[in-house]
Amino acid sequence: MQQLLKHLVSQPKKNLNRIGIKGCGFSVPPNIRGNDDPIFHQVITVANAQGIAEKDLFTGMKERRYLAQGERIEPLMVEASQLALQRAQVIPEEIDRLYGYASVPEFYTPNSLYLVHKGVQLPEHTLVVPMNNEFSTFLLGVLEACTAITAGRSKYALIACGTNWTHYMDYTQGHALSIGDGAGAAVVGPEADFELIDYATQTLSVQYGAMTMQSRDTQRATYKITEDTGIYSFQVSAMEGIPTMVQSLLNKHGLTGANIALITHQASRVLMDHWAERLQPKQYLDTLAPFGNLTLASYPVTLAYHYLNIATDYLVFAAVGVGYHQTALLLKRHNR
Structure with a gap:
């Protein structure tokens, strides 16, 4: 790729x-x-x-x-x-x-x-x-x-x-x-x-099992974040890993937060406020307040919800995921 x-x-x-x-x-x-x-x-x-x-x-x-x-x-x-x-x-x-x-x-x-x-x-x-x-x-x-x-x-x-x-x-x-x-x-x-320019990814498989969807006490599967590794994934891997990855991607292309609109995983304002402080994006687009955490659908839903109001030359997606992994995309806007 x-x-x-x-x-x-x-x-x-x-x-x-x-x-x-x-x-x-x-x-x-x-x-x-x-x-x-x-x-x-x-x-x-x-x-x-x-x-x-x-x-x-x-x-x-x-x-x-x-x-x-x-x-x-x-x-x-x-x-x-x-x-x-x-x-x-x-x-x-x-x-x-x-x-x-x-x-x-x-x-x-x-x-x-x-x-x-x-x-x-x-x-x-x-x-x-x-x-x-x-x-x-x-x-x-x-x-x-x-x-x-x-x-x-x-x-x-x-x-x-x-x-x-x-x-x-x-x-x-x-x-x-x-x-x-x-x-x-x-x-x-x-x-x-929005033209795809570049991407970055990181896989921390040592945290495998920290967050899972599986059958537990009932036949129906439920999601769980473990008290030790799962909380670590949240507070350390995601909290610090996402801004570090995105900043590295921006530096590679001579960009700063002022150049981008940012769409991230949106499980919590705790994470998002920290990411905003670290990256200082011109626009931080989310749908957390009206729709909550839409897990894998958060990214396309948030993009569609804000599509006509994106005012920056670049767009960044930053995702975390079970496994544990995180990925970021850098796209350039052409629809002005």
């Missing part, structure tokens, strides 16, 4: 196809859950052995959208995808790659990204690529789509991410305070509004 990007950047401007994000869309359910919802009365408030109450790490939410019992995330992913296609002025028949993930899926396999293919009426030759890489699925989808298009293997790709995590929460856990449901999508192709 790095070699392809270097080749692309090194070409004269007249030969550039300007590959990146052409348009995006989002969809959230109508049901709203506020901070005073009775479901949050179960949240444990006692501090752990390190003196930390998990709930105190998850702040900044006002409302979250949620799927009612029996409602599914795939129709929202289809709607977000259709809006992205309209904005990009690309028809379904032109999409030859579909990346993304529906989380949590109906089955262990296949992922219901295949239902999105059906709902959007994509052609049979479209390659469907489910990417189970919480929470950086959208960023990896952009990377893989740009790689395929640069290599001449694809013309247009669609990335669709949806989360229904409110159905898979243990509401005694502090992180449950932040979770909402929703879906976002984007079209990647040539003559893009």
Whole structure:
């Protein structure tokens, strides 16, 4: 990927196809859950052995959208995808790659990204690529789509991410305070509004198992952050790792925070305020207050929500994810 990007950047401007994000869309359910919802009365408030109450790490939410019992995330992913296609002025028949993930899926396999293919009426030759890489699925989808298009293997790709995590929460856990449901999508192709310039990534696999979604006391899977390694991932790896990675990426291209609009993981205002202080972006775009933490869908939803109001020459995505890993993308704006 790095070699392809270097080749692309090194070409004269007249030969550039300007590959990146052409348009995006989002969809959230109508049901709203506020901070005073009775479901949050179960949240444990006692501090752990390190003196930390998990709930105190998850702040900044006002409302979250949620799927009612029996409602599914795939129709929202289809709607977000259709809006992205309209904005990009690309028809379904032109999409030859579909990346993304529906989380949590109906089955262990296949992922219901295949239902999105059906709902959007994509052609049979479209390659469907489910990417189970919480929470950086959208960023990896952009990377893989740009790689395929640069290599001449694809013309247009669609990335669709949806989360229904409110159905898979243990509401005694502090992180449950932040979770909402929703879906976002984007079209990647040539003559893009936001051209992919570069990326950075880091994998800290020693923290494998610190954050997991699995069946525990019941048949239904729930998310958990361990009291030791998981809290460390939050307070150290994510807190300091994201601004260090993004700053290194900016330095590489002679940029500063004043040049960028920033979209990050948005689990908590605790993290986001720290990242804002460290990076000083001209615009810090988020949807935490109205929609809560949309996990893997936060990135395309936030992009679509703020798309017309991005006022900087560069856009940076910064994702953290279980495993543990973190990834950042640098894109250049061309839609002025």
